[in-house]
Amino acid sequence: MIIDHDVIILGAGLAGLRAAVEISRKSDGKVNVGLVSKVQLNRAHSVCAEGGPAAVLREEEGDSYDLHAWDTVKGSDFLADQDVVYRFVETSPMELLLLDHWGLPWSRRDDGRILQRPFGGHSYPRATMAADKTGFFEMQALYDHLIRYQNFTRYDEVFATSIIAEGGRFCGLTIIDMATGEFQVLRGKALLIASGGLGNLYGFTTYSQTVTGDGQAMAYRAGLPLEDTEFLQFHPTGLVPSGILMTEGCRGEGGYLRNKNGDRFMEKYAASKMEVAPRDIVSRAETMELIEGRGFTGPKGLDYVHLDLTHLGADKILHRLPLIREVTMKFLGLDPIKEMIPIRPVAHYSMGGIEADIDGKTKMDNVWVAGEVACTSMHGANRLGANSTAECLVWGGITGAEILKYLGTNPKMPDVPEDRAKAEEKRIFHDLMESEGNENPYQLKEELRQVMDFHMGVFRDGQEMSAGLDKVRELKKRFKNVKIEDKGRIYNSNLVNALELENLLLLSEAMIVSALAREESRGAHARRDFTTRDDDKWLKHTLVRFTDDGPKLDYKDVTITKWKPVERKY
Ligand SMILES: Cc1cc2nc3c(=O)[nH]c(=O)nc-3n(C[C@H](O)[C@H](O)[C@H](O)COP(=O)(O)OP(=O)(O)OC[C@H]3O[C@@H](n4cnc5c(N)ncnc54)[C@H](O)[C@@H]3O)c2cc1C
Structure with a gap:
């Protein structure tokens, strides 16, 4: 129809x-x-x-479009147009x-104006909030x-x-x-x-x-x-072990990050911005603390550091971060008014x-x-x-x-080629649903997620990514043998989950191929084998196209109107 x-x-x-x-x-x-x-x-x-959208609402108090634009461009490691x-x-x-x-x-200030709070990498408080439930x-x-x-x-x-x-x-x-x-x-x-x-x-x-x-x-x-x-951005504060977001608003309100010695380690990595440095920098700092043994041992290999809100006081937590408290109480039985929260970088x-x-x-x-x-x-x-x-x-x-x-230009309603719609229906309800294979889509998805967690994390290198790509391609092959157990039509989530998995497999391949080719470190793409930004070769956007033989790469220029790339320091 x-x-x-x-x-x-x-x-x-x-x-x-x-x-x-x-x-x-x-x-x-x-x-x-x-x-x-x-x-x-x-x-x-x-x-x-949770935290809210950013905008310049206070020019008369010192914020400006130029400042927001500069923060965004610098935060992007100069790759933003x-x-x-x-x-x-x-x-x-x-x-x-x-x-x-x-x-x-x-949320409002005492003078009735809209309240804004500091957020990572912004030089002015411009995260505009409705407590910590802003998206809702x-x-x-x-x-x-x-x-x-x-x-x-x-x-x-x-x-x-x-x-x-x-x-x-x-x-x-x-x-x-x-x-x-x-x-x-x-x-x-x-x-x-x-x-x-x-x-x-x-x-x-x-x-x-x-x-x-x-x-x-x-x-x-x-x-x-x-x-x-x-x-791919890793947010610095994912709750361990669930991964639920602890909004950057926690640090915007003055929360600290501490290692197992109780030190505010951001001092070593971004002394001027501390906990409200951009996310790529804070996530790398946490990962370094964990690698160098200054973290806590967590469940399922999820080692962690602490997000400390205890000095903010009950009033601020109850009014500005009520969801955070609700989540930590429900998921960990932990009250952030009194105790520190276990967190680590999380895909975001x-x-x-x-x-x-x-x-x-x-x-x-x-x-x-x-x-x-x-x-x-x-x-x-x-x-x-x-x-x-x-x-x-x-x-x-x-x-x-x-x-x-x-x-307004009065375009015509297009014709839909019947054979194309029929082919898609057959692909799903015959080829996929009736497949005699024996692969469990949930098992494949679990394996894919492990590959991405391990091979495409906060730090990457060529060898690890190549091994990850091989594994993803193997999973793609195994997907051809996937079995849909539920043969019914009504709310067949088994079928939908398999279709979603097929999409994820295709995208992970495109992502790793793009990452492998980019031989530099820039923003969230931090390579151990190419540790610096290389503007001569890589100040360009990657384009990846689908072909039957796999992803094909191409590049295009970055639009620079005002700021030439400089060293990114915080
Ligand atoms: C926990 C969390 C907190 C965040 N907090 C903030 C924040 O405070 N501030 C901020 O700026 N950013 C935040 N972000 C990022 C931001 O929330 C998201 O980038 C943004 O909300 C995405 O909105 P969207 O409209 O693009 O997509 P979504 O809100 O994800 O909506 C996608 C829509 O597409 C539909 N859809 C998808 N696939 C299909 C399909 N196959 N068929 C039919 N429908 C489909 C879905 O049903 C849904 O309706 C946060 C992200 C996370 C994960």
């Missing part, structure tokens, strides 16, 4: 919702939107965001004020605003499997309605991919189980290049994604991308905390407006 909408939005997280709002309000509810999510709408991973960064810093304040008008209950409130405010319009259809618990494109244009998205198992095609004049990150490649991660890079993998298979996938964010221009437009005429799935080259080699949810809002708004402009 084919269902038509003017616009298909794949993903109902912050980026997808913001785009849906923009299309709805600017068209006064006239454009028909299909909003697709593999989970219930308010379970998109964005609800987990500077025109994109400027557009971001100039647009994010308005986005936050819009959310204020749409009812987001920001952002999602709520956006959805509350969206429902004023009646122009959208929600496709919740609907799993997208592929993008059908013809002649360089999108024509349809193939989906499985999980409640019925029905295979359908959503057809649209335009597609926005806003399907989030890919962090389930890793075992120790802050991401929800649903974040499996489906959008990146579908786009990659459909011929769109992925950019800078080798840059993908700087790379589907290549896009400054408007979020991809190489396909009628396809845009926004949010974590996208790479507009705004974060370069290392994202600053709080710049991601703000990016989702900014490019949700921009892509929504761009799509409307495109619809």
Whole structure:
């Protein structure tokens, strides 16, 4: 069955919702939107965001666009495109004020103004917060605003499997309605991919189980290049052993990092910024402390250092970090008012994604991308905390407006080649589901995550990555023999998990190939065998394309408008 909408939005997280709002309000509810999510709408991973979005709201008190842009460019280890960064810093304040008008209950200062707190790598307190549950409130405010319009259809618990494109244009998205198992095609004049990150490649991660890079993998298979996938961010404070995020707001509020001797070790690594240095630097510092024996022995090999909030006092923890306390109490029976929290670096964010221009437009005429799935080259080699949810809002708004402009040119509803949809249905419901193989997808996923944890961690080297690539390729081969035990159609999560795993395998191969080729250390890509940044050879973005013979690499220039790369010191 084919269902038509003017616009298909794949993903109902912050980026997808913001785009849906923009299309709805600017068209006064006239454009028909299909909003697709593999989970219930308010379970998109964005609800987990804790610390909040970054924006310049206090020019009169000393912050400035230049300062935010400089922090972001320096944080990116000079790989961010500077025109994109400027557009971001100039647009994010308005986005936050819009959310204020749409009812987001920001935390406030005593004078009634919106409260902002320090975050890693920012030289001014600009993480804008609703306590430590900011993502939840952002999602709520956006959805509350969206429902004023009646122009959208929600496709919740609907799993997208592929993008059908013809002649360089999108024509349809193939989906499985999980409640019925029905295979359908959503057809649209335009597609926005806003399907989030890919962090389930890793075992120790802050991401929800649903974040499996489906959008990146579908786009990659459909011929769109992925950019800078080798840059995967490790957040310095993942709770041991679950990996749950202890927001950077903990350190923004004044929390310390201590090794087993009780020392605030950041003094050795970033004396001027200490615990609020950028994430790549703090994660490396923690890893060095662990390697050199100044950490604690943790369960399952998860050695750790301490996040110390005990000096902040009960009042601050209860009002500014209530979720952190709730989580440590529930998961570890530990009260951070009195005890230190065991933490270590944890896979957290993908700087790379589907290549896009400054408007979020991809190489396909009628396809845009926004949010974590996208790479507009705004974060370069290392994202600053709080710049991601703000990016989702900014490019949700921009892509929504761009799509409307495109619809104003009266494009035709594309034809969906029947054989392509049939081939996809056969691939899933015959080739995969009826396979006589004996490989367990959950076992394969567990092995993949171990490979990525071990071979593509905070520090890497050529030998380790090559060995990791061999293992991933072996897992890809074994996937051909995967067995789907559940032969039913209704809520077949066994089938969906296998499709997600196939996506993760494809992306991990692309990521390792990109990382192996980049023979330097920059931002989150820290090599033991090439320990310094090499601007002569590597001041460029990696592009990786899908071919039947494996990932193919290409490169493109970094846009530098204002700041030439200099040594990055904090
Ligand atoms: C624990 C945690 C806390 C964070 N805190 C902050 C913070 O405080 N500040 C900050 O700036 N950043 C933060 N980040 C990063 C930020 O939250 C994310 O980058 C951002 O929310 C991603 O939003 P998104 O809209 O791109 O994707 P998501 O919110 O992940 O939404 C993706 C959507 O795509 C849908 N989807 C995906 N695949 C499919 C498919 N195959 N079929 C159908 N639907 C699909 C999903 O169902 C979902 O609706 C945090 C990240 C983590 C992990």
